[in-house]
Amino acid sequence: MTTVAMLGTGIMGAAMARNLLKSGMQVNVWNRTQDRARPLAADGATVAGSPADAVRGADVVITMLLDGDAVHAAMTAASAGLRAGQVWAQMSTVGIEAAGRLAALAAGHGLTYVDAPVQGTKQPAEQGTLIILASGPQAARQTLTPIFDALGQRTLWLDENGASAAGTKLKMAVVSYAISLTAVVAESLALARGLGLDPALVREVLSGGPLDNAYLQTKAKAILEGDFTPSFTVRNAEKDTRLIVEAGERAGVKLDVVAAAGERFRRAEAQGHGDEDMCATYHASFG
Numbered sequence: 001m002t003t004v005a006m007l008g009t010g011i012m013g014a015a016m017a018r019n020l021l022k023s024g025m026q027v028n029v030w031n032r033t034q035d036r037a038r039p040l041a042a043d044g045a046t047v048a049g050s051p052a053d054a055v056r057g058a059d060v061v062i063t064m065l066l067d068g069d070a071v072h073a074a075m076t077a078a079s080a081g082l083r084a085g086q087v088w089a090q091m092s093t094v095g096i097e098a099a100g101r102l103a104a105l106a107a108g109h110g111l112t113y114v115d116a117p118v119q120g121t122k123q124p125a126e127q128g129t130l131i132i133l134a135s136g137p138q139a140a141r142q143t144l145t146p147i148f149d150a151l152g153q154r155t156l157w158l159d160e161n162g163a164s165a166a167g168t169k170l171k172m173a174v175v176s177y178a179i180s181l182t183a184v185v186a187e188s189l190a191l192a193r194g195l196g197l198d199p200a201l202v203r204e205v206l207s208g209g210p211l212d213n214a215y216l217q218t219k220a221k222a223i224l225e226g227d228f229t230p231s232f233t234v235r236n237a238e239k240d241t242r243l244i245v246e247a248g249e250r251a252g253v254k255l256d257v258v259a260a261a262g263e264r265f266r267r268a269e270a271q272g273h274g275d276e277d278m279c280a281t282y283h284a285s286f287g
Helices: 011-022 039-043 051-055 068-077 095-107 122-127 138-151 166-194 201-206 215-225 234-253 254-271 278-286
Strands: 003-007 024-028 059-064 088-092 111-114 130-135 153-158
Touching: 003 051, 003 068, 003 234, 011 024, 011 039, 011 122, 011 138, 011 153, 011 254, 024 051, 024 278, 039 068, 039 254, 059 068, 059 138, 068 095, 088 138, 095 111, 095 138, 095 166, 111 138, 111 166, 111 215, 130 138, 130 166, 138 153, 153 166, 166 201, 166 215, 166 234, 166 254, 234 254, 234 278, 254 278
Parallel strands: 003 024, 003 059, 059 088, 088 111, 130 153
Antiparallel strands: 111 130
């Protein structure tokens, strides 16, 4: 039986851990806030009191934490339980600079490092339909295939060098699209309201036409119903905009739209919407 250590049991990590358990794997879980890890015991997970306890004896370590600093801190704390040859699938969205630091940390412990962020939020994580953007050595793929199959509908292997951060680079491009589109939908509905119209009319006009898409329908519905239950929070989206802009700067690419979306997320967070779904950027239009 494959044993997986899941470090981070927030919205994404908890759902991913449950899918691994459903696939018959032994899963050790750890979270900095223990109350977010304990419910997984009812699903069959072993709740560890420290990162070192979680990774000890595991075949694969998965990190699904807020950012690069959180991942680095957790894996440093796990050092006493790590062993050379363990596979580390780093699946958090951390940005290019942090991905390099984490690859170096893995090398220092003799770990097989796979850079494997995911495309998808709460619902795909729960349904096991994430898209995994992976780069790492061929030797790790046989070990990770059943794990990634339990977590996602598709794995895109980009190259054999986890330190290249190819998965993270592609994640920056893809999440830029999702974040920018969220801001566009929110602004359109906000403008209609500001002009004295029913914002639902925007959705009505776009539905069924060439500009319609499932994402528009999902986010517009949430905004119109005032349901900001988080699938991906304003706070996380704002963090990602900073990572995306930094990636663009490193590459000499100006990213005006996602930078503007970041300003909206910062305003929404200042208004108290940081833990709500990122479509709560709608509120930034009125602050």
